[in-house]
Amino acid sequence: MRTTTVIGTGAIGTSVALALTRRGVGVHLEDVDRTAAKTAEAMGAGTLAPPDRQVDLAVLAVPPAHVGSVLARVQGRGLARAYVDVASVKKVPHDDVRAMRADPVSYIGSHPLAGTERSGPLAGRADLFEGRPWVLTPSEVTGQGVLNRALELVALCDGMPVVMDADVHDHAVALISHAPHLISSLLAARLADASEDSIRLSGQGVADVTRIAAGDARLWGDILRSNAGAVADVLEMFATDLDQAVDALRTVSDTDPAKRRRAAERLDELLREGIRGRSRITGKPGTRRTELATVSTTISDEPGALAELFASVGEIGVNIEDIRIEHARDRARGVVELVVRKDSAAELSRWLNTGGG
Numbered sequence: 001m002r003t004t005t006v007i008g009t010g011a012i013g014t015s016v017a018l019a020l021t022r023r024g025v026g027v028h029l030e031d032v033d034r035t036a037a038k039t040a041e042a043m044g045a046g047t048l049a050p051p052d053r054q055v056d057l058a059v060l061a062v063p064p065a066h067v068g069s070v071l072a073r074v075q076g077r078g079l080a081r082a083y084v085d086v087a088s089v090k091k092v093p094h095d096d097v098r099a100m101r102a103d104p105v106s107y108i109g110s111h112p113l114a115g116t117e118r119s120g121p122l123a124g125r126a127d128l129f130e131g132r133p134w135v136l137t138p139s140e141v142t143g144q145g146v147l148n149r150a151l152e153l154v155a156l157c158d159g160m161p162v163v164m165d166a167d168v169h170d171h172a173v174a175l176i177s178h179a180p181h182l183i184s185s186l187l188a189a190r191l192a193d194a195s196e197d198s199i200r201l202s203g204q205g206v207a208d209v210t211r212i213a214a215g216d217a218r219l220w221g222d223i224l225r226s227n228a229g230a231v232a233d234v235l236e237m238f239a240t241d242l243d244q245a246v247d248a249l250r251t252v253s254d255t256d257p258a259k260r261r262r263a264a265e266r267l268d269e270l271l272r273e274g275i276r277g278r279s280r281i282t283g284k285p286g287t288r289r290t291e292l293a294t295v296s297t298t299i300s301d302e303p304g305a306l307a308e309l310f311a312s313v314g315e316i317g318v319n320i321e322d323i324r325i326e327h328a329r330d331r332a333r334g335v336v337e338l339v340v341r342k343d344s345a346a347e348l349s350r351w352l353n354t355g356g357g
């Protein structure tokens, strides 16, 4: 692939453009928001100059509801030989392509499962897609050459291609992305009018579960509307769990000892199910979580402090499997959690606690 046009230079479009530019692909940038396109250009993501001939691939990185109309418009201009979108839902764009009478043969749907709660070009990163699944949803009429171009795009961005039916994709992301987003928003909304005394006590736990609630409301409104049924199904199951949790909490101090015991058991069960579910999505693939342990240390919030820590951990021969960094509010130090193999955890902890870090 030699040339591309990225339409929509927000967080995802700019990340794609940066990744392709890094690989020597010529990237042209377009956005209805001229400032966004100019910022992406200034970041080194490509050029605002229009291509002088048809490009190999056009990447549509616009909100889901815009994919069909933008595709029809740029196909009308003969912009590219192949077209791919990156929207977080797949069925609505697929249906819109037909409704807008766009050409479905030169189009393929896709969705990189990587992102951020931040919007706009400045949230773009060349390495955003590294090692992440990137779903491709060819329709029955998508051209083979178009699928191949999309596979090349994923490879150039270091993503992991997963070919899937659009409907199956939408049900999957309802569970692992869209419902979690809405639940995070609902929880964060509880904080909006909470007393300052409560907010002052908030720590990393509530920040973790509400991080994605900061995502752009217009984009997420679009995503949720486009996958409403599947998200509602997940929320209905969640509502049943919530009812059970409320019931158990209301009964743990019941006067009847048998009811109290059953409620406590139910609560434990809900918490254990949570641990089981979370263990399925954390950790490096191929490493069983039971083989790992977390060792915490603090570092000063200065440039180079983290690099120094990694270098010295490497010197004692400990392999870091995963990492989490928390910046303590109002403090010039951060907490670093290093996930390492259990058999090296005690040695690492002793070394860090005796001033090694």
Ligand SMILES: NC(=O)c1ccc[n+]([C@@H]2O[C@H](COP(=O)([O-])OP(=O)(O)OC[C@H]3O[C@@H](n4cnc5c(N)ncnc54)[C@H](O)[C@@H]3O)[C@@H](O)[C@H]2O)c1
Pocket (backbone or CB within 6 Å): 007, 008, 009, 010, 011, 012, 013, 030, 031, 032, 033, 036, 061, 062, 063, 064, 066, 070, 086, 087, 088, 089, 111, 112, 113, 114, 115, 116, 117, 118, 119, 120, 121, 216, 219, 223
């Ligand atoms: N943010 C994520 O985590 C994430 C991850 C994967 C996929 N996606 C999908 O990627 C797409 C872009 O999301 P984002 O996070 O980059 O959003 P963003 O808001 O950062 O950027 C979207 C950009 O598209 C531009 N735009 C809107 N309509 C346009 C049009 N008609 N023509 C040209 N430009 C137009 C906007 O001006 C904006 O600059 C969405 O479809 C989203 O569902 C997002």
Ligand SMILES: O=C(O)C(=O)C[C@]1(C(=O)O)C=C[C@@H](O)C=C1
Pocket (backbone or CB within 6 Å): 087, 088, 112, 113, 114, 115, 116, 117, 176, 177, 178, 212
């Ligand atoms: O990490 C985040 O900020 C994200 O929410 C990224 C995330 C996700 O849910 O995993 C969000 C939406 C996308 O369509 C793909 C990725």
